[in-house]
Amino acid sequence: MRNNRHTTKTTFYEIHPQSIKHLGLGHPWITKDSYTDKFPQKPGLIATASKDKKSSWIFIGDPEHKSVKARYWSEYSNARFKKHNFWNEFENRLDSAVTFREELRLLEERENFFLVFGEADQIPGLFIQRLGEVILVQSYCNFWDASSKILFSIIKKFFTEKYPTQIFKYFFQSRNKKQKIIIQEYDYKNDFVIHNKNLDIECSEFGLKYNLNLGRSYDIGIYTDMSSIRKKIGDLLKPGHSLLNLFSYTGAFSIFGLKKGLENVHSVDLSQKYLDILQNNILINDLPKDAHQSFCSSVDDFLKTATKEKKKYDHIVCDPPSSSTDGKKTTNALKNYEKLLPELSKVLNTHGHLYLFLNTHKVTWKKFENEISKTIKTLGLERVRRLSPTEDFKKLPGFIEGDYLKGLLLKKIIKST
Numbered sequence: 001m002r003n004n005r006h007t008t009k010t011t012f013y014e015i016h017p018q019s020i021k022h023l024g025l026g027h028p029w030i031t032k033d034s035y036t037d038k039f040p041q042k043p044g045l046i047a048t049a050s051k052d053k054k055s056s057w058i059f060i061g062d063p064e065h066k067s068v069k070a071r072y073w074s075e076y077s078n079a080r081f082k083k084h085n086f087w088n089e090f091e092n093r094l095d096s097a098v099t100f101r102e103e104l105r106l107l108e109e110r111e112n113f114f115l116v117f118g119e120a121d122q123i124p125g126l127f128i129q130r131l132g133e134v135i136l137v138q139s140y141c142n143f144w145d146a147s148s149k150i151l152f153s154i155i156k157k158f159f160t161e162k163y164p165t166q167i168f169k170y171f172f173q174s175r176n177k178k179q180k181i182i183i184q185e186y187d188y189k190n191d192f193v194i195h196n197k198n199l200d201i202e203c204s205e206f207g208l209k210y211n212l213n214l215g216r217s218y219d220i221g222i223y224t225d226m227s228s229i230r231k232k233i234g235d236l237l238k239p240g241h242s243l244l245n246l247f248s249y250t251g252a253f254s255i256f257g258l259k260k261g262l263e264n265v266h267s268v269d270l271s272q273k274y275l276d277i278l279q280n281n282i283l284i285n286d287l288p289k290d291a292h293q294s295f296c297s298s299v300d301d302f303l304k305t306a307t308k309e310k311k312k313y314d315h316i317v318c319d320p321p322s323s324s325t326d327g328k329k330t331t332n333a334l335k336n337y338e339k340l341l342p343e344l345s346k347v348l349n350t351h352g353h354l355y356l357f358l359n360t361h362k363v364t365w366k367k368f369e370n371e372i373s374k375t376i377k378t379l380g381l382e383r384v385r386r387l388s389p390t391e392d393f394k395k396l397p398g399f400i401e402g403d404y405l406k407g408l409l410l411k412k413i414i415k416s417t
Ligand SMILES: C[S@@+](CC[C@H](N)C(=O)[O-])C[C@H]1O[C@@H](n2cnc3c(N)ncnc32)[C@H](O)[C@@H]1O
Pocket: 222, 223, 226, 246, 247, 248, 249, 250, 251, 252, 253, 268, 269, 270, 271, 274, 297, 298, 299, 300, 319, 320, 321, 324, 359
């Protein structure tokens, strides 16, 4: 029978010299260009090569993605290109990623952290979070959706063997063809069940409980990437201090502050829905209701009134969306800080702390810091240090898309007028 065995020849797809250059600099994506138009039209592994065929690589192809058509997996070899070896390698990478978090002993303080952070863990386009007893898998690359059965069989086997005494629930959040987010449970029969209804779960972080909802969208009720930042600023929050939480969302910083014994915590957000969740978070944690007030308002309006009323705070957290629109005009967060910082300075106590955030990879750390330094010169504020979620994920040099969350800690050194 030996003679009947046939070998299929691998087709190599040439990639753009610019993609090769970027790859050399550590950027693991191939974005849409005339070369990617020739890639296979189904998600799968792609063997790629330079024009002279001297270098070759394996990429994960994602024809349905608008711009990111392929994500780097490894150097090419015949063995690595075989499906079973790919999945063995996947499991090895999953193990390294989980072991990295285990060694940080994150679980001792929180059940809310990333186990896999996509490209930073060399599992491109796939994010896995631990949220209480839930393992939540989020896909940003259609290859993982197309391989969801094998993906989940490996993930479930991996966690069952690693933590034999623990029972997890497994969920998969992805987008369908119409870009609508769908949530599926990988159930006890090892099959997927689509959830149409809201899906409530609970998790804890630094001794606080959170009710989360997986069914709504990627917006589950807490920003996991902010968790390590809360820890980083925790020691500055002293009993009796006051906190203004701007763009508060569901108020994770507010309830963290209340738990630390802060006495006057104000949360401001445009969405009453998020403020209601915040109120519920205060209730379920038995935190002092009287120490907290919610304001369903735009931050600009709130600050105008607060200045008139001569309100002052010891801490201000300011975490705006990267850009916002009122239907006519789009404001980007960095530009908006020029206008916002003088207002924030007016309501910050002398020696008070200001925690500024920017949620975009499009502005580098250098630009963020330079712009803020220019603006604060005349405001009596000084830069103390960066705030970055370093515990949960490693940064990849050359991959700016992965370095999207930037924070700066500022301190008020001069009395405001
Ligand atoms: C990036 S989230 C903040 C996340 C929050 N800091 C946390 O870690 O949980 C941005 C929030 O800003 C709110 N928002 C957007 N524009 C606003 C505005 N002009 N004034 C007040 N809130 C606004 C949104 O409703 C959303 O909840």
